[in-house]
Amino acid sequence: MIRLLAALLISLLAVQAQARCQGVDLRDHLDASQSAALARELKQMPYAEGNHWIARKGARTIHIVGTMHVNDPRLNGVMRRLSPVIRAADAVLLEVTGPEGRKFWETPEKNIDLFVIRKGPGLSEVMSQTGWERLSRAALQIGLDPRRAERIQPWFLSIMLAESFCGPRGFRPQNGLDERIEQVAARAGVPMGSLETVATAIAALSRGSLADQARLLEYDLASATGNDHTYVTLREAYFEEKMGSGMVLEKWQFLANGPGGPRERQRLWKNYTADILDMRNRAWAPRIIGTPGDLLVVAVGAAHLPGREGVLNLLARTGYRLERAPF
Template identity: 35%
Template sequence: MRQLIPLTLMALVSATQAIAACAGDDVRTRLSAAERLEVTTAAAATPYGSGTIWTATRGDDRITIAGTMHLYDPRLAPIAVQLSPAITAADLLLVEAGPEEEAAMADAIASDPSLLFLTDGNSLTDLMEPEAFIALSRAVEARGLPAAAAAQMQPWYLSLTLAMPTCALADLQQGRQGLDAKLIDIALAADIDVQAVEPWDTIFSLMSADPIDDQIDALNLSFMPEDLANAMNATMLDSYFSGEIAELWELSRVVSRQVPGLAPEEADTLFAQMEDDLLTRRNLDWMPVIANAAEAHDTIVLAVGAGHLPGAQGVLRLLETDGWTITPGL
């Protein structure tokens, strides 16, 4: 699979004093009438397509489900306050990555440079066409990363970096946290156990699985125009806070066709592959973990990227299939 990594995935699936600088027009204004209809029709047909907070019950067991935003936004603070009583009353907080996973990842990166860097003697200056590397250099330097350093990095990791507009990086660099981290802090302060639904290296394994040539091809196609990236970022944030998650996902699918150098048909194929690898397969892998947690605990809060909740293979429908009753809100 050649990874196509939209900003939507990074924020919803693994930024604001910067939010004013990150302002952009509504990306829907860049779509044709047919594309807008495609988005709204697909979103309307998506199970559990609207909403970020849900409750699942089965007998005496209860799971509060929060669809999170991984990037920082000041509007996340009231949501954390809203969820705080559910967390402090729970037996367990389930997240994508908790403190143990973050520590394990940091240790692994420190001890194994090959996780993020090319260590076989090659560099991207050798592997990319000169014009493509010049474009890469401009893109990474706009994000404060020297081109010489980027040349030594794994292509898939650079694809993740380039998936973000430059305006969204300041908060990450300054340690401002998304909703997941805020909820973990609430749990730890209340002495509530925190458990991850997957190993720390899941995303690393998925993203690095492709041959290096395929990763290079994907990197060549990662240069979304800055104005389009800013518009997508602004629309993503507004859509998240209005709860229109399925519409946001379908919008990201259609906007991916505007990546320069990528044919619309190829964009759709890549997006579908990415959706299967980074959403559907992970959702399915999480279900036994959630089931085991529910057996051991009466009350759970599950906080994962909002993009994991909707859809026929989304977490909510999978729980429903497993006998849980799903209702919106707390």
């Protein structure tokens, strides 16, 4: 198993997006009825817009910043505006700090069960024949034996094989907004902390049954162009500070093209978002509230901000007053 982990990590580092990005912003291609449906959904979503919010309660102020984990030149201007707030903070909270992340990846074998399927059926037994054939071809393209691939956790295969051609792939540092915020805080000597560990973040990706994870993997592998559309839509929605609209269209993409029938797709999507967003948000909220300091900066992926179980609404439920701030 250790040799398998070493082999797949080497394969991951070798992965590069070779094809040309085919993605478009799906919001630009909605008809009138779809636009109206989107507006209705967004009306029901708390804090659907805004990448920078300020939560206040008594003498305490918390700046909540929605981040993008990969590089984009537009982040240069964002950092010019955010840097003074970061330097003045009593503490900065990130999903996982750089040192903690690097420590995990130095010895991933200590958490080998997060990466490999030790017992029970392999992926060839739980995937459809079409899905397994597609996975086998994708694995061979990066030099990974399908017999090894079938014992790798689906979340990891998705990162290795199915990410968009419009963005970077894998775990390499990408100079996203999180990393930029961390760099400014480190230079200013501002204390930093993590809201979770790498292991707990990965566990959220693999919380569902192996069969459900395999269905999601099949969806990820099915259409590089579809993945491109989702990536471009989320990216452009982010820079327009309308992350909620990107998230709704991502959901629509899955419900239209995901595995199984409509009810199965609804179930899979509900469970997936509960695992990777809602449950993590609920775990983070007490850590945010319990961190000492009168001025905090909290930087988490922008998808964690909107919604009833989003970080912003969770803080509002505890008595914080929220106002949108420049981004």
